[in-house]
Amino acid sequence: MLNKESLECEGIHYRLQVIFLFIASICVGTGIYEWIPLTNVLQQSFHVGQEQIIFIGSVFSLFYAIGFLIFGWLANYVEIKKLLIVGTLLLMISTFLIGFATNYKLMIVFRAIQGIFAASFAPLGFSIIVKMFPESKRIAGISAITTGFVMAGILGQLYGSIIANSYSWSVVFWLQALIYLMIIISMIFLVPKTDKVSERPTSFIGELVKLLISKSLFPCYVITLTLLFCFVGMYTVMGMFFQKDFGLNNEKILWIRGIGIIGMIGSMVFAKLSKKIGVGNILSLGLVCASIGVLIIGISNNVGLSVAMSVVFVFGITISLPMVVSSIGTLAGKKSGNAMTLYTFVLFIGATVGPIVCNRIIESGSYPLAFIFLAVVLGISFIASLIVRKTI
Structure with a gap:
């Protein structure tokens, strides 16, 4: 002992x-x-x-x-x-x-x-x-x-x-x-x-495909795909948006990017309540916050409100990420190692596609539409989180 x-x-x-x-x-x-x-x-x-x-x-x-x-x-x-x-x-x-x-x-x-x-x-x-x-x-x-x-x-x-x-x-x-x-x-x-590998998968890609299409894990990966898709997409658009619509210079935009840290610190504190509130409940709350935050940025004409909503958006994304990882780890069980590999792969596929899609939208000159689109994507993830809540 x-x-x-x-x-x-x-x-x-x-x-x-x-x-x-x-x-x-x-x-x-x-x-x-x-x-x-x-x-x-x-x-x-x-x-x-x-x-x-x-x-x-x-x-x-x-x-x-x-x-x-x-x-x-x-x-x-x-x-x-x-x-x-x-x-x-x-x-x-x-x-x-x-x-x-x-x-x-x-x-x-x-x-x-x-x-x-x-x-x-x-x-x-x-x-x-x-x-x-x-x-x-x-x-x-x-x-x-x-x-x-x-x-x-x-x-x-x-x-x-x-x-x-x-x-x-x-x-x-x-x-x-x-x-x-x-x-x-x-x-x-x-x-x-770590211990030496004692049991190797017969088909690594096949194992990942099974995890992806699993009824319990698929909603988690839907959410995973959207998180950095929206995060990287939002920050790619945000600098150009504040410069064009509000006439802010690079120094002020730099400070606005930095203010998002407040949301991250808040999420770190709030994550400690996962045992009391429940992982699934916090996941849903985070997605709602992120969706509302980016939506208000898109429809607001007030720079102060937009900056405040960027903090809410960052809080929502940051609190959702560890909750998704925890959910995947719980649902995958002994296959959690490969499930984590698939998680990171899907997460950064989203990071790859997000800026490209948002850039295509703003090429039409519609910055608000890009933010509204991201809000809809996060709304879909919120629906998926309701399914996750029933399985964990």
Whole structure:
């Protein structure tokens, strides 16, 4: 039996791991969102249009999603901690090389490679939590990763803007590579080893398809698809919307992006009530908040109200993510490792498609329509959450 001191040491150890996962998630997730504020400077550097720069961001997200499948498959054959360290090391190298891209085509290639290796962290991190964390600590670990990735949606944009304005766009990636080196060093000491794989799936893709079409899990994946679809889509549109309709400059838009952190902090506090309120109830509440928030942004002509609703939107998305992960982990049972791989794949397919769809809508000059469309998408997810509530 463990004595009191042993339990306290174990508790501190898990807290350090959760803190590390949170910080590492922000740093890895930054690679997705730092691109958004670099649109103008990269247009000028590569002499291409806005649509071409948005396409590079979508290429990253697409290969990010493909990378989830690759590393999810490898996790059935390689010890997860070793795989995670190697994946992050290759991410560091590919990120450093991006700073040397001299033309548009080379940038596409480097970003695609970066996307594949960036995908190592989330599915392997989730697998470690599910396999190695005690049940009482899993929600904290899952929330750390999901909240970190969503918080990167704000911090990544701030980071990209500040570094590019102070130095150059190349420094954004060189500094990020240095940060990844520090993550790798921390990973060696803080990430626990997992057991060797004893049972390998006969068909990895077949297993994922079975999970996707499962009656209990399918509504979860419908919701998953919409979350970053709407989050990345909303922030892609928001900067242009505030600039055109409200005449705000880049500095003010930067602060508006940063205000979204309030919603993220609120969601982290509220997530602790999941045991009392219920995971399904919080999931539905989050989707309602996100849908209402983005809808009011679309129909409001008041900049103050729109900024406040962006906080509500971020709160809704941020609180929904860990609840979906928790629901999938519960419903998948022993297949939770592959279910997490599928979750991350579907999540970032949404991140890939969201900006492209929203950009198509605003090409007609209708920014409000893009926000209303996102509200409808989240409304569909809310309906799916009602089904999830009955199954968990």
